[in-house]
Amino acid sequence: MDFIAFAILLSVALISCGPLGPLAQKPVHKSNYSSNGIDSSNLFELMGEKIPDYNTLYFTDGQGYEFMNCASNKLLIALGGGPEWFGNRIGAIGDKSYGANFADWLLPLYNEYNIFVLEKFDWGRGSDPFWDIENRERYTVDNLVENYTGVIKEYLSQNDYETIIVAGFSEGGIIAPELYFHLKEFHISALISIGAGGLVSPDDISAARRHKTLDDALINRYTVTYHQYLAAYGHGNYAYSPDELRFKRTGKVFIPLIWWYSFHARRPFEFYKNINIPVLFIHGEKDTNVPVVSTRYVEKNLPDKPFTYVYYPDMAHYPDTIGELKRLRADIAAWLRAEGL
DSSP: OHHHHHHHHHHSSSOOOSSSTTGGOHHHHHHSSOOOTOEEEEEOOOOOBBBBEEEEETTEEEEEEEEOOOTTTTEEEEEOOOOSSSSTTTTTTTOOOOOOHHHHGGGGGTTTEEEEEOOOOOOOOSGGGGGHHHHHHHHHHHHHHHHHHHHHHHHHTTOOSSSEEEEEEEEEHHHHHHHHHTGGGGGGOOOEESSSOOOOOOHHHHHHHTTTTOOOEEEHHHHHHHHHHHHHTTTTHHHHHHHHHHHHHHHOOOOHHHHHHHTTTTTTTHHHTOOOOEEEEEEEEOSSSSTHHHHHHHHOTTTTEEEEEEEEEOOSSSSSHHHHHHHHHHHHHHHHHTTOO
16 A cells, blocks of 8 residues: 555545444543553654554453445454563554554554454453453463354444454454354355464474474374363462462463463364365465464365465565565455455
């Protein structure tokens, strides 16, 4: 997209579609919130790009951020990466967009789409959610899928979009195909997966690299370990879990072991077997977080699906140069046009 045009677009406040938007949500005050405590100034210098007007929406069990385009009946749902504790928080209206968050990558699409960005759980924005033990216990991929499903359903039930695209990066990309089946009644139009693919567990990744058949017994082992952990430390016993003992020793922020167990017990490839809508996969060939073989395995083993694969030879897990970010944005926009979305 032309970045001068984008800068002009974002400098003009979009005309409101209603007094407070869907669900009569309270608008975000422009004086509130810094850019979510993440110093990303060394990643990009996207001069001229600023965060446009948006609404913060509150739901039964969470919140999200809506960039409303009154002229469009298309919706792009953004699922940020992880594991981490700040979800997909959006900076203050008018702040510079440095490109650190997944939502920043998608903002140029604001001229054609409504964009709905999900926050994780109902953590809010007042403080670091890590310091509440209930948040650490709750942060599993299963619970995140359930939370995202509830918030998206509540949002979509109050809106009428002709086209709905779910886009996920990293953790969000792993979750996206699973969410598709939780949202069947809303007729999702397409998926976008960035830095994710179809495999998660180390055993699946190793088998794919060696061109071996995936071993169901191995993925089941991760599932059993996860459920054993839940049985031992759920129901009020989490304070005695290895997670919390480690925390008490070190006093440092960490990603819960319970998250890792829930993450490795997944195989998104199984969901893609039964998905027949357009899917765009983008993956960096130097990705060490989620190796590129995770996406290449889907391409090799599901050749007849309406899936598109784009690989960046020099990119790691995410675009860390302005050139990579521009290319990613351009490729997403070109794919959406090609698919008529």
